[in-house]
Amino acid sequence: MRDTDIRNILKETILSKYYADSGCRVVEELEIPAAKARIDMAVINGHMHGFEIKSARDTLKRIPSQLAAYSKVFDFLSIVTEEKYQRKLVDILPTWVGIYICQDNGTVDEIRPSTLNLSKESFYIAKLLWRNEILDLLSANNFKYRKSDRNWILCELIAENLPLEILSQVVRTNLKNRISWKLK
Numbered sequence: 001m002r003d004t005d006i007r008n009i010l011k012e013t014i015l016s017k018y019y020a021d022s023g024c025r026v027v028e029e030l031e032i033p034a035a036k037a038r039i040d041m042a043v044i045n046g047h048m049h050g051f052e053i054k055s056a057r058d059t060l061k062r063i064p065s066q067l068a069a070y071s072k073v074f075d076f077l078s079i080v081t082e083e084k085y086q087r088k089l090v091d092i093l094p095t096w097v098g099i100y101i102c103q104d105n106g107t108v109d110e111i112r113p114s115t116l117n118l119s120k121e122s123f124y125i126a127k128l129l130w131r132n133e134i135l136d137l138l139s140a141n142n143f144k145y146r147k148s149d150r151n152w153i154l155c156e157l158i159a160e161n162l163p164l165e166i167l168s169q170v171v172r173t174n175l176k177n178r179i180s181w182k183l184k
Helices: 003-012 063-070 083-092 122-126 131-140 151-161 164-177
Strands: 025-032 037-044 048-054 076-081 097-102 108-112
Touching: 003 037, 003 048, 003 076, 003 097, 025 164, 037 063, 037 164, 048 063, 048 164, 063 076, 076 083, 083 097, 083 108, 122 151, 122 164, 131 151
Parallel strands: 048 076, 076 097
Antiparallel strands: 025 037, 037 048, 097 108
């Protein structure tokens, strides 16, 4: 199978309930700017769940760097792949990362469920916000800042002063409410 085949199977099976839920947003190719990474599919609702696709045509070479990036922002993470990589992924992924195997017949088998990631980092979560969203958050919390400060400085300010759970909730709300993903 190709990446697009797995992506379509994922949309028709596991992700179909999220597409139908008005309280959810499914984003394809979500960028994680501070970590210079991009996840194939992200479900944003009361949590953020990332889905990374690895077809049999892919290699697993980037998994360590992707995992380092994804663990900074996602509450849950799952790798969706084919049987070729099942054993290797079970061996190399931390136990909190879920594993799904796509079959040629269009079904998906859950090999291991994802569990809550305890390694999220506030700065990286804040970096998911666009400039206008950062400024709105700073103003809403009466944080003192200079408008000329770079985004990373403002994100550090947010990360140091907002509890992780509150920041996560604000970021999820902003991501779900975005009208266009092309603006920044």
